[in-house]
Amino acid sequence: MKKYYTWINIARGIGMILVVIGHAADDTWIRSASNNELAKYAIDFIYSFHMPLFFFISGFCSTKILKLTKMSDRGNYLLSRFKRLMIPYLFVGILYIPLKLLFSGEVTAKVDWGTLFLGFLNGNNPNGQLWTLYALFLLAVLFTLLNVLGKRGMIVIALALTIVSVFYDFKTSIIQRSTYQCFFYMAGILFNEFWIKHGEKIFNRKKSIVITIGMFALLFGLNIVKNVSGYDPIKFFTAVAGILCVCFLAVAVQDRKCRILNLIGKYSMDIYIIANVFQVLSRSVFLNRLHLPLIVCFLISLILGLVMPVVLSKFIIRKVRILRMLILGDFSKMEDKHNAE
Numbered sequence: 001m002k003k004y005y006t007w008i009n010i011a012r013g014i015g016m017i018l019v020v021i022g023h024a025a026d027d028t029w030i031r032s033a034s035n036n037e038l039a040k041y042a043i044d045f046i047y048s049f050h051m052p053l054f055f056f057i058s059g060f061c062s063t064k065i066l067k068l069t070k071m072s073d074r075g076n077y078l079l080s081r082f083k084r085l086m087i088p089y090l091f092v093g094i095l096y097i098p099l100k101l102l103f104s105g106e107v108t109a110k111v112d113w114g115t116l117f118l119g120f121l122n123g124n125n126p127n128g129q130l131w132t133l134y135a136l137f138l139l140a141v142l143f144t145l146l147n148v149l150g151k152r153g154m155i156v157i158a159l160a161l162t163i164v165s166v167f168y169d170f171k172t173s174i175i176q177r178s179t180y181q182c183f184f185y186m187a188g189i190l191f192n193e194f195w196i197k198h199g200e201k202i203f204n205r206k207k208s209i210v211i212t213i214g215m216f217a218l219l220f221g222l223n224i225v226k227n228v229s230g231y232d233p234i235k236f237f238t239a240v241a242g243i244l245c246v247c248f249l250a251v252a253v254q255d256r257k258c259r260i261l262n263l264i265g266k267y268s269m270d271i272y273i274i275a276n277v278f279q280v281l282s283r284s285v286f287l288n289r290l291h292l293p294l295i296v297c298f299l300i301s302l303i304l305g306l307v308m309p310v311v312l313s314k315f316i317i318r319k320v321r322i323l324r325m326l327i328l329g330d331f332s333k334m335e336d337k338h339n340a341e
Contacts, residue, residue, distance in 0.1 A: 005195075010258055011250035012057055013265030017306065018050040020275055023129070024301035027283040028294045036294075045223050048235055049242020051132070055181040056243045058136055059188025065143050066151065066189065074144050081140040084329035089133040091326040092273055093120060096127040099277060123174025129276055135178040139185050142178075151190070158186035166233045184239060208252035215245035267310045269328055270317065274309035 022043055029039040068074045123131045146154045162183035170176045203211075219241040226234040253261075264271065279301045287297040317323045324330040 006262070007247070007250040007254040008057060008060060009265035010254055010261045011053070011247050011265070012268045013258075013261035013263070014246050014250060015050055015053045015057065016264050016268045016271050017261075018046045019054075019272065020279075020302055020305040022046045022050065023276065023279055024298050024305060027279055027301055028287060028298040041223075041227070044227065045220075048223055048226070048238035049219065049246075052181060052184040052239035053243050053246055054132065055136070055139070055184040056188040056191070056247075058139075059185040060192045060195075061188075062140065062143075062185075063189050063192045065140070065147055066193075068144060068147055078141060078144055081137055083325075083331050085133040085137040085140075086329075087325065088273055088327055088329045089125060089130050089137075090120065093125040093127055093130055096125075096277070099280065100126055122172060123177070127276055130273070131174060131177060132272070134174055135181060138174070138178045139182065142182070143186070143189075154186055155190070158182040162236070166236060183236075184243065187243075203248070203251055205252050205255065208248040211248040212245055212252055215241045215248065219245055263310065264306065267313055270313035271306060271309040273327060274312060275305035278304040278308045 025039055025043045025046075029036050029043070064077065068077055119125070123134045125131060125134070143154060143158075146157060149157070159182075161179040162181070165176055165179035165182075170179065219238055222234055222238045222241060226232075226238060250261075282297065282301045282304050286292045286300050287294075292300075313328075317327055318330075321333075
């Protein structure tokens with residue numbers, strides 16, 4: 001049985017807030033061709049680490065990969081990963097097509113019926129942000145196969161793939177993105193083992209706060225250097241600093257009553273899958289039609305992106321099993337969920 005770590009759920013919540021902030025800002029300041037340099041820097045700052053953070057957390061929760069020894073175990077694990085990740089990837093992507101057709105004049109990538117099937121296979125989902133689910137499944141397959149090499153072999157290959165992706169263009173977006181995240185995914189797996197053995201003994205609240213401040217300063221400085229120099233490989237180091245900053249911030253505040261962060265962390269999958277629909281609608285209505293001020297559109301998009309998926313999922317999706325399976329990839333029975341809680 002997996003051990004529940006409050007700080008991981010809080011870190012997931014922080015990461016999800018950053019994702020929704022990034023999309024809200026991208027929908028307002030960036031799409032409006034605004035010259036707000038502060039907003040653009042804030043977006044660059046978030047994007048410098050927020051996706052590696054999610055792959056790190058996913059790796060942290062995927063240590064079962066190291067224990068798979070039989071072919072049947074590997075097959076069952078990958079089947080469970082397919083259900084959890086690829087069912088929502090395919091189903092929600094198909095559901096998203098009517099929305100893109102309805103707002104065809106306002107989306108950057110229109111539906112191409114001729115390449116739609118190939119697009120799904122290439123990670124070009126009609127709901128663009130769902131590429132993460134596909135990439136997570138590809139990494140689950142990769143590391144399930146690589147575990148025969150042992151941890152050292154997995155570490156070497158993960159680091160090598162990430163380094164190659166930084167300097168080489170694979171021409172295929174999903175391959176480029178997946179290989180870049182290999183190291184962070186593997187780092188999450190290893191960090192889980194480290195945390196079980198040493199983490200809770202070594203890192204108290206004071207040490208976690210010091211590490212958080214140090215990593216934030218490093219993250220901030222690295223982003224400045226990256227923006228000034230234009231040297232893209234620095235993003236690897238901003239990702240590492242950002243991951244450590246968020247994770248140790250979560251450790252530092254886990255004993256406080258972080259109800260909102262815990263709630264967002266609990267519904268992170270729901271928010272990630274559903275939020276984009278409400279953010280697209282808010283951009284269309286409040287920015288393109290009502291022409292409200294950018295800051296107002298940004299706040300509306302942020303609030304709707306965080307609140308509406310939780311409400312919709314809590315009262316409808318999670319209560320209807322077929323919806324839980326198709327939208328969230330959750331094939332567990334309700335009684336199993338109650339027992340786990």
